[in-house]
Amino acid sequence: MLGLFKALAVIERAVTAVAAVLSIAIMLIVTCDVALRYVFNSPLTWAYDLISLYLMAAVFFLVLGDAHRAGAHVGVDILQQRFPPAARRLAALVTDLVGLAVFCLIAWFGGLRALDAFESADVLAGAIPWPTWPSLALVPLGCGLIATRLLLHAAADAISLARGRDVVTDVARAQENFE
């Protein structure tokens, strides 16, 4: 079990590294765009499409699973903290299964749409015919990764519930806060 968690974390860390580089790229592209527009009056015409079509989608979908590992997805945990251990494990299991259902659905429908766009070679209308399938494919990729993580969590939480003690997972206990 721990081996599976570790393998998943390796993949998540790799795609998160890509997303981190891309978020720095967004910062640099937009800064250059503004500078070029004001200094040389020649903005980067491709910046808008590149960022909104690919980069933002990549930053979000590639980080989805790793953010869940780090406990970044906030919940209202005030009640849950007061639950007895068995109820807390059951609540965690329900959360895992609900999340699993949501992300499987999004991955499935998103996958169909990406495949469709790939087969018909859809492109964005504009000066540069950006293909749409790479950004559409990020949806099943990112949602698939977080669904895998939720499946592992569900297994770990189900075992914890059955055995009456917490099975080790790699989920951080501390929560990240961003307000």
Added chain:
Amino acid sequence: MILATGLLVLFALLAIGTPVGFAMAASGALGLYLTGGLRMLSGILQTAPLSTVSAYELITIPMFLLMAELVLLSGIADDLFRATAAWVGRVRGGLGMATALAGAGFGAICGSSTASAATLSATSLPAMLKQGYEPRMAAGVVAISGTLAMLIPPSVALVIFGMLAEVNIGMLLIGGIIPGVVITLTIMATVWFLAWRDPSRAPSGPAVPLREKIALLRVVGPMILLFFMVTGVIYSGVSTPTEASALGAFGAAVLAWRSGRLTPKSLVPSVVRAAHGSCMIAMILIGAHVFGYFFALTHFTQDLIAWVGTLQVSRWVVIALILVGYVILGSFMDQIAILVLTVPVVVPLIKSLGFDPLWFGVIKIVTAEVGMITPPIGLNCFVVARYSNRPVAEVFHGTFPHFVAHLLAIALMVAWPEIITWLPSRMQPN
């Protein structure tokens, strides 16, 4: 009936601690399925997630979060408190006031209030305790001063409100400036009042030679530059808030690089944290969109507005009830969650009553500030308690006078909406 099922599932999931974005997406999906079957559900799940995150305006959030991380990395906040302490430390309650000023200054270059509270806990709290301040009072002023970052632009919270309520984000951010000043003065006045009642709570600091005071102003230069790179360009219409956020992140990166603390080892965790934060917020927005489609189908908002319209009460009673509701919600719920859950209902309602949504957005964020320091979960108090190793109850006690003062400040802004709306109305059209 379907509406009740959807809401029940949503609140049940929230109660057991399911992440807000997951809970909204799940209950929204269920509601859509019950209303329009698989066809409707698949149509929305196919488009909503990708179209939400590929909105160009959304880059404001990762960029503001990245800016906050880089500002933290640059260490500029530590110097900021030293500078304000040197200038106002001599007066009664001076270090407390210096904390409020440093909080405002930090808020002007950083949009995250927990980051601000953490930084102030590390710098101003030890300084006040060393000076012999009553620990409760010192911790209280640190927790409340941290919340200024939510209100003074750049502000992640105002951007989220703007995206949900479809209010001009640039005008909203500019609308936070004067209230930010008002709240800073409110905190300073509260500190002065507490120190006047019992001078032993807040001994004044040693005199600092003028030469040193001027030397400490060095730190203010880069801070003001960064403030103008973001808020200045938005106000003057030079660029959109979206572009300004990337400029701000870039400026903060330059500051961090100049401070010599920007190394690959320090940069990676900062960028990853910013990415996690943006991912969390985007997930909540996706959940809110899926739930929003379902919610719109139920006509709940229109029915509520029609019902409120038939009530024989003044609109001021309605707004007062809404604000009280926000303070109560804020005491046990995450602020972003409160925004996504309430804005789709409350903003159309207040618009129908003739209130300005821009004014309301800023007022909402001030009530959110209050929520950040209200027990049982006021986040900033926990941040301060963790960083300073003091009991949480003590911090909550210390914030109580500020809680009262904030309610007065909110009343002031309800009575004179111009405090919020005047500056945005002077903006250059973009």
